[in-house]
Amino acid sequence: MTAHGNAPEGVPDDVRTRILDAAERLFYERGIQAVGMDELRTAAGVSLKRLYGTFPAKHDLVEAYLRRRDARWRADLAAYVDAATEAGGAVAAPADRLLAVFDWLGSWFAAQDFRGCAFINAYGELGATSEGVARVTRDHKQALRAYLADLARPSNHPDPAALASQLALLVDGAITAAAISGEPASAHTARTARTAAAALIGAIATTPNI
Amino acid sequence: MTAHGNAPEGVPDDVRTRILDAAERLFYERGIQAVGMDELRTAAGVSLKRLYGTFPAKHDLVEAYLRRRDARWRADLAAYVDAATEAGGAVAAPADRLLAVFDWLGSWFAAQDFRGCAFINAYGELGATSEGVARVTRDHKQALRAYLADLARPSNHPDPAALASQLALLVDGAITAAAISGEPASAHTARTARTAAAALIGAIATTPNI
DNA sequence: TAGTCTAGAGAACGAACGTTCTCCACGGAA
DNA sequence: TTCCGTGGAGAACGTTCGTTCTCTAGACTA
Known part of the structure; x- marks a missing residue:
């Protein structure tokens, strides 16, 4: 047809x-x-x-591409976190849900078409010239921080928003490092970020600690 | 003349x-x-x-620009760390030298011409097409990790190289977040990264056994 | 002074880009 | 069948880019 x-x-x-x-x-x-x-x-x-x-115009297509990718990327992440932490039927510990974010990063880094953060790449390419690209990138990172804060809020952390900001730095750093260092090192990068995240969350005991 | x-x-x-x-x-x-x-x-x-x-050719100029910036960037960072930690005349604690890295980031973020990491930007723009840009970017990040490992080695941390990798993620994440979020939030970003770094340096270091 | 070489200013060239326009084939309505 | 509107294929246009070429003015040498 x-x-x-x-x-x-x-x-x-x-x-x-x-x-x-x-x-x-x-x-x-x-x-x-x-x-x-x-x-x-x-x-x-x-x-x-x-x-x-x-x-x-091309910039309309660029912005639409980024907006759709933003929505799908965050939906995929949230679906993974939900699936990874609802296994027992009981409500999972907030720390485990936060750490699941870094597990998802690890599986993403292993994808053969992984080439870093589409928004960081686009920002480096066009952020200085295109206000639209800069705005979409800001929105994406802000939404990620808000999601991490949602995950952190149920924990007993004294400042969930601050913890979310710290973890967001780890996420961005890990994506960037994985993209730049290339295939073999990217799995290690995800584990490094996960270990650091566990330390920041305060759940050092549950760290796999390779 | x-x-x-x-x-x-x-x-x-x-x-x-x-x-x-x-x-x-x-x-x-x-x-x-x-x-x-x-x-x-x-x-x-x-x-x-x-x-x-x-x-x-232009790509020769691009690579020369990145190579020179790499050398100067790391020299400036090392000079700042040295100056910030040699005040007493006595040798400073390794943790203070590591944290000075994030103080330097804070001053850099406040510069009026700050626009993120030149290497991440170049990689997002040309990394997929230019092997030279990808290589210079890899070298730059590798050199930063090595420098952080040098700073971490004198500490009593059980794995200075792992700590350096974790802090490198924070550095890259902070630079990226500061570039994207813009002027007002960048000072806060540097402090967030510094706080997280202090937790990573101190948390595992005070762990009795590993 | 005559000759020769260097280097600056910028025209020129070929390719590639984003965008628009032309031409034509096709399908439905009367 | 005739008309008309839609849409595909791709030529065409104007601009920009990286790179090369031309012309000329000046400095040094014999």
């Missing part, structure tokens, strides 16, 4: 999704400025007219 | 320095791909012929 099903009007969602899928794969893998609209059209399998009809 | 003093041969150092100064200012402030060779020539005050005679 062809892809032009029963589109309600304007741009069918299918086209938008296909464009964003191609954009995410190419932008994340090679950088935003290294991917031209023509190559993107080919990868998405749409015409230039449809491409520009869906996203009037 | 003119700039063509007693050059031994080829390109006088003055020209090379002027080019690198302009490149560092522009590349760091606006990104590498956002600065053209023509604008760079104007900023450096040299002719295109001299520019290409000194650096045969």
